Amino acid sequence: MTYLHNIGSYFLMTIEMFRKPTKWSVMKQLILKDIDDLIIGSLGIAAFISFFVGGVITIQTALNIDNPLIPDYLVGYATRQSIILEFAPTFMSIIMAGKVGSFITSSIGTMRVTEQIDALEVMGINSLNYLIFPKFAALLLYPFVISIAMFLGILGGLAACVYGGFTTFESYVYGLQDDFIVFHVVYAFIKTLVFAFILATIPSFHGYYMKGGALEVGKASTTSFVWTSVVIIVINYFLTQMLLS
Amino acid sequence: MIVVDNLHKSFGDTKVLKGISTNFEKGKTNLIIGQSGSGKTVFLKCLLGLFNYQEGSIAYDGKVLAKLSESEKRDIRAEIGMVFQGSALFDSMTIEENVMFPLRMFTKQSKSEMRDRVDVVLNRVNLPNAHNKMPSEASGGMQKRVAIARAIVNNPKYLFCDEPNSGLDPKTSIVIDNLIQEITDEYQITTVINSHDMNSVMEIGEKIIFLKNGLKAWEGSNETIFKTENEAVTDFVYSSNLFKKVRKMYIEENE
Numbered sequence: 001m002t003y004l005h006n007i008g009s010y011f012l013m014t015i016e017m018f019r020k021p022t023k024w025s026v027m028k029q030l031i032l033k034d035i036d037d038l039i040i041g042s043l044g045i046a047a048f049i050s051f052f053v054g055g056v057i058t059i060q061t062a063l064n065i066d067n068p069l070i071p072d073y074l075v076g077y078a079t080r081q082s083i084i085l086e087f088a089p090t091f092m093s094i095i096m097a098g099k100v101g102s103f104i105t106s107s108i109g110t111m112r113v114t115e116q117i118d119a120l121e122v123m124g125i126n127s128l129n130y131l132i133f134p135k136f137a138a139l140l141l142y143p144f145v146i147s148i149a150m151f152l153g154i155l156g157g158l159a160a161c162v163y164g165g166f167t168t169f170e171s172y173v174y175g176l177q178d179d180f181i182v183f184h185v186v187y188a189f190i191k192t193l194v195f196a197f198i199l200a201t202i203p204s205f206h207g208y209y210m211k212g213g214a215l216e217v218g219k220a221s222t223t224s225f226v227w228t229s230v231v232i233i234v235i236n237y238f239l240t241q242m243l244l245s
Numbered sequence: 246m247i248v249v250d251n252l253h254k255s256f257g258d259t260k261v262l263k264g265i266s267t268n269f270e271k272g273k274t275n276l277i278i279g280q281s282g283s284g285k286t287v288f289l290k291c292l293l294g295l296f297n298y299q300e301g302s303i304a305y306d307g308k309v310l311a312k313l314s315e316s317e318k319r320d321i322r323a324e325i326g327m328v329f330q331g332s333a334l335f336d337s338m339t340i341e342e343n344v345m346f347p348l349r350m351f352t353k354q355s356k357s358e359m360r361d362r363v364d365v366v367l368n369r370v371n372l373p374n375a376h377n378k379m380p381s382e383a384s385g386g387m388q389k390r391v392a393i394a395r396a397i398v399n400n401p402k403y404l405f406c407d408e409p410n411s412g413l414d415p416k417t418s419i420v421i422d423n424l425i426q427e428i429t430d431e432y433q434i435t436t437v438i439n440s441h442d443m444n445s446v447m448e449i450g451e452k453i454i455f456l457k458n459g460l461k462a463w464e465g466s467n468e469t470i471f472k473t474e475n476e477a478v479t480d481f482v483y484s485s486n487l488f489k490k491v492r493k494m495y496i497e498e499n500e
Contacts, residue, residue, distance in 0.1 A: 022350075122293050124351075
């Protein structure tokens with residue numbers, strides 16, 4: 001029953017988030033601040049993880065393709081497919097659920113605990129629009145982070161492949177270009193946009209409706225990470241089923 | 246003036262407010278007092294529209310809250326200033342930005358006009374040089390004064406304060422009390438203060454409402470509270486020996 005209540009509250013929150021908009025001059029600044037916090041602030045970790053995971057994917061693939069009948073360029077092909085289809089959009093989103101999601105839940109949760117949300121409400125401001133809409137708007141740039149993750153993942157794979165001596169530069173690049181389907185990139189960005197909405201709203205929900213004190217802010221951050229990850233994994237399954245099968 | 250008529254509020258089966266009727270007059274500091282759990286905060290949150298109530302009515306200068314449209318309620322809320330127990334300053338903003346916030350949200354003033362108004366109210370609360378500080382760099386008393394400045398910056402008609410003296414030393418409490426009373430008088434605001442600070446009761450309680458178990462047990466002023474024989478009030482207000490002596494001296498002096 002509690003789950004149903006929470007799901008209902010979540011959908012009502014997402015509707016309310018678009019109503020009674022905050023003055024544009026104020027909203028513009030909030031969006032820019034959230035772009036800085038959520039997007040620009042995530043580039044470093046996203047770049048670092050993508051580069052090294054791209055390298056690991058390549059090494060693992062190369063080590064497992066030891067049959068002389070399988071061509072070398074498949075290392076580049078497999079790396080490209082793994083990174084574009086799953087690693088960059090889905091697993092990077094789960095990492096971001098930890099980084100961005102915890103930040104959103106704890107910052108909104110702290111505002112709840114310290115009555116800052118009540119202060120907004122008393123002033124007649126739609127606190128859902130004021131607090132959550134800028135995060136949603138900022139995360140519309142999330143595909144930009146994922147594009148960088150894709151590029152650096154493939155670059156990390158190239159570095160690992162060439163400097164590790166698994167295959168040649170030409171062979172890796174040939175594999176990257178082989179049988180390239182543009183829709184796979186479109187599919188990845190559709191997923192990314194859906195995950196961006198989830199990343200903005202589920203952590204906000206857990207922060208906004210939390211009750212208690214500092215300890216509960218910590219608990220809400222953990223719960224928000226778990227639920228954001230679960231929803232991303234489940235939605236990923238259904239989107240893949242709908243768009244690729 | 247705010248008129249409250251037969252207000253009932255329950256959470257599930259628990260009845261918190263059981264039919265409160267009173268009014269809060271313009272230009273006066275109205276105090277709501279009572280023990281912890283008596284329903285003070287719930288009453289205040291109902292007045293502010295943060296809680297919906299099951300029965301009764303609240304009217305702001307004749308406008309019944311329950312009958313107003315959302316935009317009319319928003320108009321009333323724009324006329325309300327609120328000082329929260331923990332100050333509730335936005336910790337990502339400087340003190341100047343905190344005070345300027347209601348002006349940015351609800352007025353079309355230019356930045357220089359807003360800055361001038363912020364200077365006026367920060368001077369009014371004796372914080373002329375605090376503009377660029379973050380709330381975390383300010384003491385508890387300073388934070389309360391900034392919260393008062395933010396509450397009055399947009400010339401509100403109604404000022405609500407939830408435990409404005411909690412966590413403050415006695416001297417700072419008196420400063421805050423005097424500031425609230427002066428501002429109420431100066432701007433002719435309807436001020437409602439939720440408190441269990443007995444100094445505030447004695448100093449600034451032009452009208453006092455005593456709540457007990459969700460009911461209004463007594464109503465009077467800081468003068469009549471010395472004379473009342475209401476057992477619930479005397480048990481609560483004169484629970485300390487100091488206040489018992491003060492009351493005795495007051496009665497002896499006035500006999």
